[in-house]
Amino acid sequence: MRCEVCGKRIYGKPQKVVIEGAVMVVCGKCAKHGAIYHEPPKPKLKTSIKRNLSRSSPTVSTAKSTPKLEENLELVEGYGLKVRKAREKLGLSHEDLGRKIGEKVSVLKKIETEKMIPDNVLAKKLEHALQIKLLVEAKEPKIKYEALQSRRVKTLTLGDVANIKTRKAEDAKEREQ
Numbered sequence: 001m002r003c004e005v006c007g008k009r010i011y012g013k014p015q016k017v018v019i020e021g022a023v024m025v026v027c028g029k030c031a032k033h034g035a036i037y038h039e040p041p042k043p044k045l046k047t048s049i050k051r052n053l054s055r056s057s058p059t060v061s062t063a064k065s066t067p068k069l070e071e072n073l074e075l076v077e078g079y080g081l082k083v084r085k086a087r088e089k090l091g092l093s094h095e096d097l098g099r100k101i102g103e104k105v106s107v108l109k110k111i112e113t114e115k116m117i118p119d120n121v122l123a124k125k126l127e128h129a130l131q132i133k134l135l136v137e138a139k140e141p142k143i144k145y146e147a148l149q150s151r152r153v154k155t156l157t158l159g160d161v162a163n164i165k166t167r168k169a170e171d172a173k174e175r176e177q
């Protein structure tokens with residue numbers, strides 16, 4: 001067992017202390033530089049990583065604006081109005097259209113006001129019944145989103161955490177000299 005601060009072998013009981021927010025196992029001499037570490041219910045380091053990750057990922061919240069569907073398809077913009085106009089053009093009431101595609105009137109009304117996003121199956125039924133196009137190829141390919149995700153994970157890996165720890169240890173060592 002070696003001291004994480006000075007690197008010397010720890011004789012006797014190693015001590016856990018907090019130095020600049022990092023928990024370290026140190027020797028009796030280096031323990032004086034930090035505050036005695038009290039074991040929390042959850043490891044302190046782990047929660048701080050999580051916080052860092054969520055803070056460095058503003059991309060997640062922006063992704064929800066356009067509904068994503070499977071097969072890289074997404075709903076056209078203004079799909080609600082498109083459905084309503086097409087239905088009215090065909091002289092169909094909500095009830096007529098509902099009967100035609102086997103869907104509840106309330107669901108159709110919600111879709112037309114864009115309070116509800118139809119799934120792929122329902123969107124395709126509407127496309128057929130109304131002779132319109134509701135599903136289009138997604139502008140952004142899925143790969144782009146995955147790339148964003150992997151970049152996000154890369155921002156703080158366990159390796160980085162270890163590096164931070166080592167750096168802290170080195171800083172402390174320098175101060176000691």
Ligand SMILES: [Zn+2]
Pocket residue numbers: 003004005006007008026027028029030031
């Ligand atoms: Zn030490």
